[in-house]
Amino acid sequence: MPVLGLDANATEPLRPEARDAVLRALDQPGNPSSVHAEGRAARRLLEEARAAVATAFGAKPQDIVFTAGGTEANALAVRGLAPGRRVLLGATEHPAVLRAAPATAETIPVLPDGTADLAALEALLGAGGPALVCLMAANNETGVLHPVAEAAALCRRHGALLHVDAVQAAGRVPLALAGADSIALSGHKMGGPKGAGALLLRPGIDLAPLIAGGGQERGRRGGTEPLPAIAGMAAAALAARPEAAIRLAALRDAIEVGVAAAAPEARFPGRAAPRLPNTTSILLPGVAAETQVIALDLAGVRVSAGAACSSGKVAASHVLAAMGLGAEAGAAIRVSLPWNAAEDAPERFVAAWSAMRDRLSRRAA
Ligand code: PLP
16 A cells, blocks of 8 residues: 655645756756856746746745745744844744744734634734734644734734744645735745745845855845755746645545544644644544554554654644643644645545554553
8 A cells, every 4th residue: 555645744745847847957057146158047047936936926036035945934034034123923833933033032822723812912012112023824733824914914003024934824825925024935845845945025124144155145145046946946836726725625624524433532623713725633632642643654644743843753732732732732643635635545544543543542541
């Protein structure tokens, strides 16, 4: 039986359009900063990629800063825009944002459904000087979509800047981000290769670089641009069709219906909120997420722990804790369908999950 990959929020499978673009760019020998013919050809490719990303996300090419990924794009925005401002962070932000922020940053709580508490944001904005607000478009663990447009209106009213981490939302749902001052994207989360990301800036916004180097990217990000990864990201951004959301949401819903029918005790944190179409968080009381992930892996099903996981270590989920879950947060796994998920994915997942649950719940009892 082929492997069932349901961990797209970690990284999406490479799209064929992105693969073709990477291979074409690998054949381009020049450095985009060189003035000779090869350099100019590489520059043309880079600017075509910039125009494609601009088209895909409704930005202006000159306001796009290419980076090495989503983590760097977020760090560039937070570090570059924070000086002289209070920093307000959504409670469920990714570590890429949380760890770029100063220790004095304040937290915007979430409601039990996982969405940002706008009343709390308004109170925080009214309580001090100029602020930088960081609110992600979609959460990576639960798929919960935050009310970014409403937050943008509040920020505008209070003279605050808004940075949006759209790494998980881009290419999956239409981005209604007109009010944001900066937007972080990651190539490999859209079906591009690893190694490229982008920060989209509102026209007129400028920021200090994290890496000054040779002054590339209009002085906002030094370093020779990773052309193959950027070309692949741009091709992936154009190939991603938010219309695919309907198909993925139907598959995701079928997973939830199947799991709920097999195990009445199962819960789905974030299900009450608007969510990414491809994501569900499944909580099986009494069974550690890590144990579930390993059991499913042995059955050929790839998912991840709902908790943040790096270098193979699972830590307590600050996302589920912010939503009011206690120790049971450690029993949630994340299932995230890739853009090319097969129609039989729900049936196969539910069969493997039910067998795992019957075995592990019996042991836990
Ligand atoms: N932001 C969110 C919401 C993410 O889920 C991730 C990766 O998981 C990142 C940022 C970091 O992106 P990258 O892997 O491109 O550095």
